[in-house]
Amino acid sequence: MTVPTLAPEGHLLIVGAGLAGYHTARGVRAHGHTGPITIIGEEHRAAYDRPALSKAYLTGAAAEEDLLLDDPEDPLDVTWVSGVGVVGLRAEPLGVHTDDGAFHTADAVVITTGASALSLPSLDSSEDRGGCAPARPYVLRNMEDALALRDTPLHGADVVVVGGGFLALESAATCVARGAGSVTVAAGEEDPGARRLGSPVARAIRSAHEARGIRFAPGARAQGLRRRPPSDGGPHYEVLLGDGGVLPADIVICAIGAEPRTEWLLDSFVRLCTQSGAVLCDDTGATSVPGVYAAGDCAQWASHSSGLRPVGHWQEAFEEAAVVAAALTGSDPVPLQEPYFWSDQFDLRIQGVGRIHLADDVTVVDGTSDGGDLLVHYSRDGVNVGILGINRLRDVTRWRRGSRIRPASAEAPGPTPVSA
Amino acid sequence: MQVAFRACSVQDLTAGEGLRIDSVSPPIAVFLTEEGSVHAVDDTCTHQDASLAAGWVEDCRVECPLHESTFSLLSGAVDQPPAKRPVRVHHVTLHGDDVLVELSQEAPNLPPGMGTV
Numbered sequence: 001m002t003v004p005t006l007a008p009e010g011h012l013l014i015v016g017a018g019l020a021g022y023h024t025a026r027g028v029r030a031h032g033h034t035g036p037i038t039i040i041g042e043e044h045r046a047a048y049d050r051p052a053l054s055k056a057y058l059t060g061a062a063a064e065e066d067l068l069l070d071d072p073e074d075p076l077d078v079t080w081v082s083g084v085g086v087v088g089l090r091a092e093p094l095g096v097h098t099d100d101g102a103f104h105t106a107d108a109v110v111i112t113t114g115a116s117a118l119s120l121p122s123l124d125s126s127e128d129r130g131g132c133a134p135a136r137p138y139v140l141r142n143m144e145d146a147l148a149l150r151d152t153p154l155h156g157a158d159v160v161v162v163g164g165g166f167l168a169l170e171s172a173a174t175c176v177a178r179g180a181g182s183v184t185v186a187a188g189e190e191d192p193g194a195r196r197l198g199s200p201v202a203r204a205i206r207s208a209h210e211a212r213g214i215r216f217a218p219g220a221r222a223q224g225l226r227r228r229p230p231s232d233g234g235p236h237y238e239v240l241l242g243d244g245g246v247l248p249a250d251i252v253i254c255a256i257g258a259e260p261r262t263e264w265l266l267d268s269f270v271r272l273c274t275q276s277g278a279v280l281c282d283d284t285g286a287t288s289v290p291g292v293y294a295a296g297d298c299a300q301w302a303s304h305s306s307g308l309r310p311v312g313h314w315q316e317a318f319e320e321a322a323v324v325a326a327a328l329t330g331s332d333p334v335p336l337q338e339p340y341f342w343s344d345q346f347d348l349r350i351q352g353v354g355r356i357h358l359a360d361d362v363t364v365v366d367g368t369s370d371g372g373d374l375l376v377h378y379s380r381d382g383v384n385v386g387i388l389g390i391n392r393l394r395d396v397t398r399w400r401r402g403s404r405i406r407p408a409s410a411e412a413p414g415p416t417p418v419s420a
Numbered sequence: 421m422q423v424a425f426r427a428c429s430v431q432d433l434t435a436g437e438g439l440r441i442d443s444v445s446p447p448i449a450v451f452l453t454e455e456g457s458v459h460a461v462d463d464t465c466t467h468q469d470a471s472l473a474a475g476w477v478e479d480c481r482v483e484c485p486l487h488e489s490t491f492s493l494l495s496g497a498v499d500q501p502p503a504k505r506p507v508r509v510h511h512v513t514l515h516g517d518d519v520l521v522e523l524s525q526e527a528p529n530l531p532p533g534m535g536t537v
């Protein structure tokens with residue numbers, strides 16, 4: 001047992017009512033914390049899980065209540081402060097300032113403010129717009145964003161999706177399901193994902209999307225978005241590509257990445273990464289300020305900084321919350337497992353596990369790029385470091401099981417030392 | 421009075437893994453634990469459409485192959501979100517190598533978008 005940072009009856013304050021915040025509170029309670037827990041979140045709704053926002057929530061298959069993190073029938077013993085933004089952190093006395101002018105003291109603070117979606121610049125001048133608001137694409141980060149897109153009729157519409165990551169491809173897939181007239185993905189690379197996941201995987205994903213009628217724009221990066229003159233007729237917007245190409249669109253969805261929500265920490269003593277703006281932490285989530293931890297999409301732990309782990313996946317936020325909960329309560333340390341992510345696009349369930357981002361080689365071990373059954377291995381210096389499967393749940397499970405890191409406490413006791 | 425049906429043979433099972441039986445609706449999963457016991461529960465995770473038969477079995481629990489929720493093979497109870505509701509447990513008897521399953525009469529907890537079949 002390590003020394004707890006937070007006394008069992010102390011006040012834990014969590015900033016950001018998302019996945020990492022919820023699971024930190026849950027973990028701390030499971031470790032026996034009896035003191036008050038406050039979770040402050042700026043959204044005016046109960047904490048929810050985000051992955052369905054680019055998938056089942058957009059098609060209407062999942063509703064808001066299906067996404068709730070807390071169980072209404074067995075709620076966590078936590079005080080939720082909703083609709084209030086946190087604007088600053090103070091180290092002495094420890095606490096946070098909120099946008100309603102209040103100061104909340106705490107015995108420990110966990111920062112779980114996630115990230116905000118990056119957007120495409122609006123390229124139209126105010127004259128072009130003729131009094132209209134600048135052209136804005138749909139983005140997907142919060143339920144509000146997803147609700148706006150879900151409530152927009154897509155039937156027959158020409159949709160352009162900017163971005164080549166999973167969020168972009170997932171939302172493109174939902175547009176087809178919702179009857180869009182055309183869906184074009186401007187991914188900024190020929191086969192989206194090829195650089196990150198290897199060509200066989202990128203080809204498999206691309207061919208599945210093309211088989212459903214999705215088109216892929218040339219690999220040039222999108223520069224921005226603007227309104228088309230009404231006199232031209234047709235779609236109201238256009239996306240400009242770096243090679244001079246123009247993609248007319250009724251609807252533009254932008255999924256080009258996210259940046260950590262740490263602007264409110266700029267005046268604090270919490271050290272941020274100069275490049276990404278993420279909160280810098282050690283591998284227990286501790287920041288540069290005593291008693292202040294960070295987890296999830298807003299944080300960059302030592303393993304991320306050194307390139308050993310990727311940032312920005314559900315599993316990462318989930319596991320970090322468990323690590324922080326253990327550290328805060330002085331419970332046995334919880335090891336981080338091999339990185340893991342999944343994505344659902346049409347009937348493809350893509351799962352990746354391991355150090356895929358470190359691989360220097362990718363090998364197809366089974367299935368084909370066209371068969372919806374691809375299984376690839378990643379290796380570095382000849383050593384297998386990861387696996388990705390498309391509809392290969394059992395194979396991925398086996399790999400994860402084989403690479404499972406056991407907490408020290410769960411290991412079988414070693415041989416009893418014999419005293420001399 | 422419900423009668424048991426033959427779901428599979430013990431020979432079809434691999435210790436520590438599950439077998440999906442989709443001749444019934446909703447499909448069920450039959451598991452052989454490393455300790456040698458045989459269990460049957462609903463195959464579909466109550467959070468999202470994922471086959472628990474492809475999940476990881478340990479200490480008489482199965483972990484969903486997608487996320488972190490684990491279900492007890494004895495009671496069906498779930499330990500942590502994202503899933504919140506239990507899976508149904510079906511009564512298993514062994515007759516020689518035959519795995520006989522008597523389906524639960526409770527209503528299944530299917531994930532959103534799957535509806536009752």
Ligand SMILES: Cc1cc2nc3c(=O)[nH]c(=O)nc-3n(C[C@H](O)[C@H](O)[C@H](O)COP(=O)(O)OP(=O)(O)OC[C@H]3O[C@@H](n4cnc5c(N)ncnc54)[C@H](O)[C@@H]3O)c2cc1C
Pocket residue numbers: 015016017018019020021040041042043049050051052053054084085086087112113114115140141142167261264295296297298312313314315317340341342343344
């Ligand atoms: C649309 C979408 C789909 C995804 N799909 C997948 C997937 O299929 N697979 C996968 O592995 N990962 C997926 N992810 C990633 C995963 O959801 C995130 O990694 C995860 O949500 C991170 O959790 P978090 O708690 O760090 O941040 P969040 O869940 O974003 O929570 C942060 C919360 O903090 C609040 N907040 C921010 N600033 C403040 C402030 N100053 N004051 C008060 N509150 C504040 C925010 O409003 C938000 O509610 C997806 C993400 C999105 C957006």
